[in-house]
Amino acid sequence: MSPLRYTLAVIVSSTREGRFAPVVANWFTRHASTHPEIDLDVIDLDVIRPYELRPGSEEFESFAKRVEQADAYVVITPEYNHSFPAPLKHAIDLLYAQWRAKPVGFVSYGGISGGLRAVEQLRLVFAELHATTVRETVSFALTGKPFDEAGQLRDPGPATEAADALLRQLTWWAVALREARTVRPYAA
Structure with a gap:
């Protein structure tokens, strides 16, 4: 495995009936798959059903292992009522150490703000978990x-440029933090 290769977990957070999330997730994962250093793992909360996960169950352990094995995350989130979906918060709160000292990026959508109010709140949540959110x-x-x-996308240029900037930052942080965790365990 190349030292620059890493696992990126893409967390699809909407579970609503008729959700738009698959459109955004499919576009992003198609684009991310063109980056040869990235191994993708798509974690769709509509499939995982976080409210049904119970510690010790096979489903819970599988979810925890996937989060643990990822070197970085991209959260695809809509904005619901100036925030992010409740199933996402529950999924995040099910785990703790698995998120630590890893980078998180965001792809958001919704309304006039484009989901950025949801992202602002998610940055606070991930900071409490000792994760590093990237700016882009x-x-x-x-x-x-x-x-x-x-x-x-009708005009893929701007979104593609933004996605490439996000993935460049995630790649740097994913590799740097993985190397740091290998040399010295994270002090929580």
Whole structure:
């Protein structure tokens, strides 16, 4: 394995009926898969069903292991009522040490703000878990406008540039923090 290769867990946070999350997640994962240093693991909370996870269960242990094995995360989140979805908060709160000393990036969508108010709150949550959030984000305002009926971006330039900036930062942090955790365990 190349020292620059790392595992990126993409967490799809919306579980609502008729959710737009798969459109955004499919676009982002297609783009991220063009980066040869990244191994993707898509963790869809609509499939994981975090409210049903019980510590000690096989499903819980599988979720915890996937989060533990990731070197970095991208959270794909809508903005609901100026915040992020409750199932995401529950999924985050199920674990603790698995998130520590790892970078987190955000792809957000929704309304005029493009989901950035949800991202602001998520930065606070991840700071409490000793995770490092990267500055660059990808956000989509008024999600019906940037994507066509087939789920393709009408103008991929700006979003692609933002995604590449986000992935460059995540790659740097993922590799640097993995090396640091190997040399010296994180002091919580």
